[in-house]
Structures are given as C-alpha cells and as structure tokens.
Amino acid sequence: MTSSLPAAPSGEETPRVATLPAPRGDGEIVLLSDSRVSRIPVEESDEPLVVLDESFGPAGALVRASVATRLRRAQGLLPDGLHLEVVEGHRHPDDQQRIIDTYAAEVTAEHPGIDADQLEILTSRFVSPIAVAPHVAGAATDLTLADADGPLDMGTPIDATPEQSGGRCYFDAPDISPEARALRGVLAHALGSAGMVNYPTEWWHWSYGDRYWALVTGAPAALYGPATPPS
Known part of the structure; x- marks a missing residue:
C-alpha cells in the first residue's frame, strides 16, 4: 500500500447517474429494476468479447471491444503508480441468476413478508435483473x-452488499474515509472521462454500451444485448 494517496484531479468529473429516490433514502438513483431501463431498445453492434490483458490484473476478464478501448483510455489517465484492476467482466446468465437468488434470499431474511415487486427493487441495488444485466451483455x-502492492482501500471491498457495508458501497456514501473518497474521485475522473458510467449503489461497477449507460447518457438505444463468449 502506498503511504500517500493522490488527490482527486482538479476539474474532476462527477460520475453521471440517473435520478430517482433511492431505497436507502440518501440520494436519488435509478435502479436497474426500473422500467425506464428495460424500455430502452437494444441496437446490437455485434462487437466481439475480448480478453483484458495483464495490465488490468490477473482475472483475464471478457468485455466488449469498445469497453476494452475505454478501459485502456482510463488507465492512461490515472496518476503514476496506479492502475485499474478488473476482477470481473462478462458474466454467464446462470451465474447472474445464482447471484440474484442468493442475494434475494438475504434480502427476504432481512425483510420478512416483503412483496415480489419490492424484493426485485431492493435486490437490484446489488445485482441486476438478467434481462437488462450489463455484465451479461459484456x-x-x-x-x-x-x-504495486495490490488493491487500495476504496471504503469497502468489491461486492460488499448494502447490508454488509452499511451503505458504504454506494459511490457517494458520506461515511467513508477521506482517503477512500479521494480514490473514488480518481476512479471516477478516469472512467468518466473515458465515457463509462457508474452504477451508483456499487462504487466498483462501471459500464459502457448497456441500457443503463444509454439511460444515463441519453443515447437512443443500447449498443449491447446479452453476449455469448467464443467457444
């Protein structure tokens, strides 16, 4: 871990997010379960999935070609000594459903008697419905x-749920350290400048070309629907 943290760049871009009342009540967020996301059409570009090289860490994640281009652009905007470490890209629908089922069970345990609609809303804070899932689209x-010493402290681990993190997984969570806040700002500046958008309940989730990206940016259609990895 480095002993000093980079300050957020001057003129830093705040990650663009769509707005609606958030379940946590501390901001306004459109969740992936919102019908305004699912109503966005998809004009599939047929871009291939490509493997991210080791400069993005050891995961070898699959992403669409233009997503890879934007990640390389963002990498070049980071302060010296820092790099992006990508832990996941494309996700098989079966894996997406497994995450949905697991987290929905956790939410149900926290909220006995919750109805199906509210369960979908709360679940989508952490995992997207398959039909609109950005990971499934690559x-x-x-x-x-x-x-050089490994991942930095961004306020929570990647994939910390709202319950596990006390809401600190939200990008704009107020109760994280100044150092983590500065690092989230650095991340947002680089990725936002490269044309990617954040899902604001998860500081680690950034996308391009999916329905949520289209909603946030005002694009008339998404560029990517569900993707199949090469055999």
Missing part, C-alpha cells in the same frame, strides 16, 4: 484501483 466491469 458491457460492465467490476474494478478497483491498485498500486
């Missing part, structure tokens, strides 16, 4: 910042 990455 459009999303889960990533963090790292230096």
Whole structure:
C-alpha cells in the first residue's frame, strides 16, 4: 500500500447517474429494476468479447471491444503508480441468476413478508435483473484501483452488499474515509472521462454500451444485448 494517496484531479468529473429516490433514502438513483431501463431498445453492434490483458490484473476478464478501448483510455489517465484492476467482466446468465437468488434470499431474511415487486427493487441495488444485466451483455466491469502492492482501500471491498457495508458501497456514501473518497474521485475522473458510467449503489461497477449507460447518457438505444463468449 502506498503511504500517500493522490488527490482527486482538479476539474474532476462527477460520475453521471440517473435520478430517482433511492431505497436507502440518501440520494436519488435509478435502479436497474426500473422500467425506464428495460424500455430502452437494444441496437446490437455485434462487437466481439475480448480478453483484458495483464495490465488490468490477473482475472483475464471478457468485455466488449469498445469497453476494452475505454478501459485502456482510463488507465492512461490515472496518476503514476496506479492502475485499474478488473476482477470481473462478462458474466454467464446462470451465474447472474445464482447471484440474484442468493442475494434475494438475504434480502427476504432481512425483510420478512416483503412483496415480489419490492424484493426485485431492493435486490437490484446489488445485482441486476438478467434481462437488462450489463455484465451479461459484456458491457460492465467490476474494478478497483491498485498500486504495486495490490488493491487500495476504496471504503469497502468489491461486492460488499448494502447490508454488509452499511451503505458504504454506494459511490457517494458520506461515511467513508477521506482517503477512500479521494480514490473514488480518481476512479471516477478516469472512467468518466473515458465515457463509462457508474452504477451508483456499487462504487466498483462501471459500464459502457448497456441500457443503463444509454439511460444515463441519453443515447437512443443500447449498443449491447446479452453476449455469448467464443467457444
């Protein structure tokens, strides 16, 4: 771990997010379960999935070609000594469903008697419905910042649920350290400048070309629907 943390760049871009009341009540967020996301059409570009090289860490994640281009652009915007570490890209629908089922069970245990609609809303804070899932489309990455000693402290681990993290997984969570806040700002500046958007309940989730990206940016259609990896 480095002993000093980079300050957020001047003129830093705040990650663009769509707005609606958030379940946590501390901001306004459109969740992936919102019908305004699912109504966005997909004009499939047929871009291939490509493997990210070792400069993005050892995971060898699959992403669409234009997502890889934007990640390389973002990598070049980071302060010296820092790099993006991508832990996941494309996700098989079966894996997406497994995560949905597991987290939905956790939410149900926290909220006995919850109805199906509210369960879908709360579940989508952490995992997207399959029909609109950015990971299934190869459009999303889960990533963090790292230096020569490994991943940096961004306030929570990647994939910490709202319950596990006390809401600190939200990008704009107020109760994280100044150092983690600065690093999230560095991440947002690089990825936002490269044309990617954040899902604001998960500081680590950034995407391009999916329905959520289209909603946030005002694009008339998503570029990517569900993707099949090469055999």
